[in-house]
Each structure stands twice: as C-alpha cells, then as structure tokens.
Amino acid sequence: MSIQPAQMQVAPEAAVRAANRGFYAAFESLDIAQMEALWAHDEAVQCVQPGWDLLVGWEEVRGRWARIFANTKRAHIALSNEWVRVEGDVGWAACTARVTTASDEDFDEVLVQSTNIFIRRDGEWLAVAHHASAVPTSSNSTVQ
C-alpha cells in the first residue's frame, strides 16, 4: 500500500512559512545554489534590497545574490513578526529580519522589513518577489 508523502498534507500557510524560512536559510548559507533552488527562474521575478533600485528578471536577481554572497564572509539572520497569507497558488510573507553580516573589511547589523511573494508550481512554493527595506532604529520618523 502506498503512503502519501507527508508534505502533501501540509497546509498552504505552513508551506509558505517554510518557504520563507528557507529563503533566509539560503541567505545565511551564502550558497548561491541554495538561493537559486528556491526562486522561480523567469523574467518577471523582482527584488528590492535596502538602498538599491528594483531588479527585474532572474538573471539580474541571481547576479545580485551572487555579488552579495561573494562579498560576505558570514551571515546570521534572526526572523520575527512573521505574517503569512495564501490565496490560491500565491502566498506572501511579511517579516522582520535582523541581518548580521561580516565581510573582509566590515561588520554590519541591519534590521529590515520584508515582503516576500511565492507562487506554487508543481507543488513547490518558489520565490517571485523580495522587497526588503531598512527599519529605522527609532520608528518615530516623519509621517511620510
């Protein structure tokens, strides 16, 4: 008698949450192959990182990650305040990430707010958009 794979029974919200955590695990790994595996590789994927313009298309997005990883020796990411929502084959997560990185010359810790969008393809949730922006240490800045 065949047994259904366990992942068939995972609720979509839990699967998107796992995909979101996998995204940050890939970031921490600094392994471009691991990051590649969780994105859709199409011309419409989008990526915004703190202090950078929008990137569109897998080649650009992959290039950015490769460059970040090449310039980073170690990364540690602590997630908090995760919110996940799923509608059909699209899921998105909002979360706060405390990103600590070390390069040859520098050490950096930033708090970023992210919105990550995933689409389901053949049962797998793939990243299609990542928008991350710095959260000021004091959140009492201007209204705008």
Added chain:
Amino acid sequence: MSIQPAQMQVAPEAAVRAANRGFYAAFESLDIAQMEALWAHDEAVQCVQPGWDLLVGWEEVRGRWARIFANTKRAHIALSNEWVRVEGDVGWAACTARVTTASDEDFDEVLVQSTNIFIRRDGEWLAVAHHASAVPTSSNSTVQ
C-alpha cells in the same frame, strides 16, 4: 440581446495596473473614503511605509492613511517603472513613485519603491499589502 460589461473583457494585468494607479490617485486625493474603497477590510492586510514598522489589519492601516491625509495639504505622485504580474486571483505591482507633499509646516519630495499586492473579490481588485521604501538619490550605497 444582452451585452457583456466592458470591464469583463479587461485583461487581469490591465485591471491590476488600473487598481495600482487607483491606489496612487487615492493617495493624491487625500480623501480617506477613496482610499478605503480600494482596500480589502480584513485583519490580514499589511502596510509598510518608509521609516515605519509593519502595520497589520485594516483598522491600523486605515488609521495610518487617515493620519497621513490629516497632516498633508497637497500631494502629487508621479509613477514610473511599473511592473505588474497576475497569478489567479492575486496580482502585484512594483513601481517607483515620486511623492511630493506639502503640509502646514513643510514641503517634502521622496522617491519610493513600492510593492503592492491585490486580490480579486467579486471581480474587483482590492489592495491587501503595500510595502514602500525610500530609494536613495544615489543608488550606489552598500551591498547590504
């Protein structure tokens, strides 16, 4: 013979693009009723604005817009670099907005990058997430 309403024939991408433009038109109008009309009013909607923490839930999101509108005398928004994608009943738009505002005391112009997510309910595309972050005037900031 009955005729199908014209909006039934609008491609989903065009409808999401129109919803995205409607969002910025509502911002420019500084009319909270106009902004209310285009959001889903549920507890899972999300909003991130430059320099502010994530807000979750319609009451919080509405309150933020009401506060911004109350503190703003005039607003002008110029959109560029719009990218729209639709998967089923979810659509999202990335765009750059040059937001010029005037209050009693101040005048401000900021360039923001936004990711806006919409869901289709009864044929209407409603905003469920808005993530906006400042784009630095020079985009050659740090890699992180």
